[in-house]
Amino acid sequence: MTPGEISVRRRKPTLDTVAAEAGVSRATVSRVINGSPRVSAEVKDSVESAIGRLGYVPNRAARSLAMRRTDSVALVMREPDATVLSDPYLGNIIIATSQALIGTGVQLVLVNAQNNAEHARLADYVRSGHVDGVLLASMHDDDPLPRVLLDAGIPTVVGGRPQRHLPGLSYVDVDNVGGAQLAAERLLTAGRRRIATIAGPQDMTAGFDRLGGYQRALSAAGRKVDRVAYGDFTRESGERAMSVLLDRHPDIDGVFAANDLMAIGALRTLRAAGRRVPADVSVVGYDDIEMAKHTEPPLTTIHQPVLDQARTMTELLLTQIGGDPVGDPVVLPTELVERESA
Template sequence: MADNGRPRSSGRPTLEQVAVEANVSRGTASRVVNGSLEVSPYALKAVREAIRKLGYVPNHAARSLVTRRSDTVLLVASESEDRVFSEPFFASIVRGVSQELSPTALQLNLMMASSTRQHDRVEQLVRNGHVDGVMLISLHGDDPLPRNLVDAGAPVAVIGRPMSEVGAVPYVDADNESGARTATEYLYRQGRRRIATITGSRDMAAGLDRLSGYRSALRGRRGVTRLVAHGDFGQASGEAAMRELLAKDPALDAVFAASDPMAAGTLRVLRAAGRRVPDDVAVIGFDDSELARNTEPQLTSVSQPTHQMGRKLAELVIAQLREPDTALGPVILPTELIFRASA
C-alpha cells in the first residue's frame, strides 16, 4: 500500500482504486459503474468524480460475463424506415425514451421490424443475450412478437394497447377514445351536423379507439350525418380519404382525422377543392405535433403526451430490469384538445 493508504497504481486503474478514491465500498462503486440508480446522490457524484480523476475505463466484456448484462435496450418500431423518420410521433417517443435512459448505463438501439425476417432478428438478439430489454411501438394486429420476447426471457414494454392477449406485458398509451370523443363533441357544439372521420389503421388499437370515440360522441344525436373513411395515419391516406368523403357528401362541414398527418392531407384536398377551412369545413387532427403548428390554417388537434409516453415506456423496462418479478399494469395518459384556427 502507498503511504496515503491507497492501493499502489500499476497500469490501468482498477475498480478498487475508484472505490478508495471515492471513499465508498467496492460494491457501491460497482453499482455506479453498472448503471444502477440504487445509490445515494452523494455516492453517485463521488464515484463519477473518482472515475474521471483516475481515468478508469470499465472492462465491459468481463462485466458482461459476470452480470450477464449487455447494457443495451432495443426500441423496435413495426413500421418502415420512411414512416419512422418522417412522422413526428416517432421522433417524440424516441426523445422521451432517450431522456429517461440518460442517467443509466443503458444504451438505446433503434430497429425497424415490419417483416417476419426482421422480427426473427429481434428475437435472435434477445436469445443471444445482446439486449437486456425491448420496447415495442406501432404493433399491428395479433403480433406474436411481445409473447415471443417474453418467452425468450426479455423484459418487454409496449407503446399502445396491444390488440391481442400478451400476458403480463405492460404498456403505455394515451386515452385515445376520450380524446376523439372530446374533439367530435366540440365539432357538434359548434353547430356542425355533417361530421366525418378519417380513421387510423384498423389493425391498431389507437385507430379503433379513436373511431370508437367519434361514434360515442355522436351516438343518439338526431339530425347528424355520420361519414367514415379509412386511413393508415399517414398523410397520403388522409388525402385519399378526404377525396372519398367529398365524393360521398360534398356538403360535409366537419372532419375529425385520427392523426395530424392525415389532417394535413385533409387540408390539402379541401384547399384544392375550393373549400374554406374552417368557414366551410372544420378540421381537427390528433397528436398536436409540430406539424399542427405549421399547416395553413394551423390545426386544432388532440394533444397526446408523446414525450412523456416515451419516458414512461423506458420506466417500465427499467423497473423490470431492477425487479424482474414486479407486476406492472398499463399506464394511460390524458389527452387535451388544443384550439387553433382550423376548427
C-alpha cells in the first residue's frame, strides 16, 4: 500500500473521494451504490473497485447493520388534500420527484400529513424503517417533523428554507426575496405608484420572504409598504384579499400577488369591480404555472425553477442515503416572465 493510499484511508473516504478514484462524478457513484440500472457494467466495475480499494462504507449501511434498505423514499406534504390536488406548484413537485427517481430503483411514497396526529403516525412509520429517506415539501413553521427526523438519523431534505435553523438539515430553496423584488420593481418601472401586495402565509418561508422582497423594493423607491392583504396561496384567497385591498385602498394601481393562483383570483375580482388590467391596475404573480399563460390578460409573473428544485432535492437525498455527508443549502435563481398583465 502506498503512502497516498494510507492517507486516503485515514481520511474516511466519502462519495467525492470514491468518485475521484474511479474518475466519475459523485452522482454516478451514488447510482452504483443505489443499484441504478442507468450505469454501464464497465463504470459499475470501476466504481466498485474504487470502493474496495478505499474501504468506503456508506453511513446508512453502517447505521442499519447489513444495509437494510427499502428502496423507497417518502415525499411528505402538510396541506389539505384539496390543496395538494389543486395547487400546480405541488403537483409539479410530485411529478418532478417521480421523474428524478426513474432508473434509480427507488420508489416514491406520497404522504399527506395534515395535522399533528398524522405527523406523529408518520414519524413512527419512518422511524420503523419503512423508507430510506424523506423529502419534505410545503412545510409550516410549527412543523415538528424535521427535528424528529434529524434526531432519528433519517436522511432528510426540505423544499424551502426552514424558518428555524436546524444544524444538519439539508434544503433546496429558490430566491424568494429576489424574485419578489423583481416583481415589485416591474410594477415600479411600469409607472405604478400605489402598489399593493397579496402576501402568502407568514408561517411559510415562501410567504414571509416574498413579502420581504416586496417591502425591500418599495422602501428603496421611497414608496409606502402598508397596502398588504394576506391569502393562503389559493385562488379563492386571492379573490378575497383583492376585495379587501380595493375596500381599503381604492386608488391602488399595481398588485404583486405572492403566487399565481392568488393573482388569478385577484384578476377575477378586479374584473368584477370594473378595473381594467393593466390599464387601471397592473398585476404580477409568482410561480409561472401553466395557467399563467392563459389568463385574460396573460399573467406577468416570476418563474421559479420547480423542476430543478425537485431534482436537486432528490439527488441530495439519494447521496445522503448512499452515505454522503449532508450537503450545503442550495438556493436557485428566479426570473421575470413578462406578459400582458403588467
